[in-house]
Amino acid sequence: GDSVTQMEGPVTLSEEAFLTINCTYTATGYPSLFWYVQYPGEGLQLLLKATKADDKGSNKGFEATYRKETTSFHLEKGSVQVSDSAVYFCALSRGGSNYKLTFGKGTLLTVNP
Amino acid sequence: DAGVTQSPTHLIKTRGQQVTLRCSPKSGHDTVSWYQQALGQGPQFIFQYYEEEERQRGNFPDRFSGHQFPNYSSELNVNALLLGDSALYLCASSLGGGHHGNTIYFGEGSWLTVV
Numbered sequence: 001g002d003s004v005t006q007m008e009g010p011v012t013l014s015e016e017a018f019l020t021i022n023c024t025y026t027a028t029g030y031p032s033l034f035w036y037v038q039y040p041g042e043g044l045q046l047l048l049k050a051t052k053a054d055d056k057g058s059n060k061g062f063e064a065t066y067r068k069e070t071t072s073f074h075l076e077k078g079s080v081q082v083s084d085s086a087v088y089f090c091a092l093s094r095g096g097s098n099y100k101l102t103f104g105k106g107t108l109l110t111v112n113p
Numbered sequence: 114d115a116g117v118t119q120s121p122t123h124l125i126k127t128r129g130q131q132v133t134l135r136c137s138p139k140s141g142h143d144t145v146s147w148y149q150q151a152l153g154q155g156p157q158f159i160f161q162y163y164e165e166e167e168r169q170r171g172n173f174p175d176r177f178s179g180h181q182f183p184n185y186s187s188e189l190n191v192n193a194l195l196l197g198d199s200a201l202y203l204c205a206s207s208l209g210g211g212h213h214g215n216t217i218y219f220g221e222g223s224w225l226t227v228v
Binding site for chain 2: 004036041042043044045046089091100101102103104105106
């Protein structure tokens with residue numbers, strides 16, 4: 001079945017550091033890939049997405065590139081801020097089933113001033 | 114424009130009891146899905162409702178059931194509660210049966226504790 005494996009946390013960085021959170025997936029066909037973020041006390045929010053190979057999703061300074069050859073969708077940000085502290089989830093959906101998201105376990109990011 | 118709203122936000126139930134959680138989708142959305150998020154885990158898909166029918170179901174027992182009303186709101190029912198049902202239950206809404214490319218919006222969830 002489909003699965004998503006993402007970097008174990010927690011990750012602790014200083015402000016303005018470079019961020020990478022690794023994500024790899026297993027799925028048949030051509031899934032769409034997503035990064036969701038969960039800020040403390042809030043619901044999941046879509047951060048970015050990519051729907052086909054070599055697409056790059058970007059939002060709020062975060063980027064991730066859909067790499068089919070390595071089945072990866074790593075999240076990066078060049079300079080993190082304290083306000084980026086949250087839990088980040090990598091997820092996929094297959095075919096026309098946009099609703100059945102398969103999530104990774106999440107990575108807690110803490111950014112210190 | 115209200116987003117996805119869920120109620121109650123927190124509740125405590127005893128093993129063997131039944132619980133009903135409620136969700137109102139984002140305005141204009143007609144598709145609702147439910148997810149279970151155990152502590153320290155990613156959300157797990159329970160089922161999806163579209164046009165008042167269950168369209169897809171994840172790997173959850175029949176104790177988990179749902180309903181969608183004509184106004185697109187939805188309920189999640191869990192019978193014969195087990196300690197392992199303790200989790201955050203998330204409702205997600207979208208448009209058009211979950212058509213690929215339509216953004217999914219999540220509510221803040223309902224925290225269920227089973228004691």
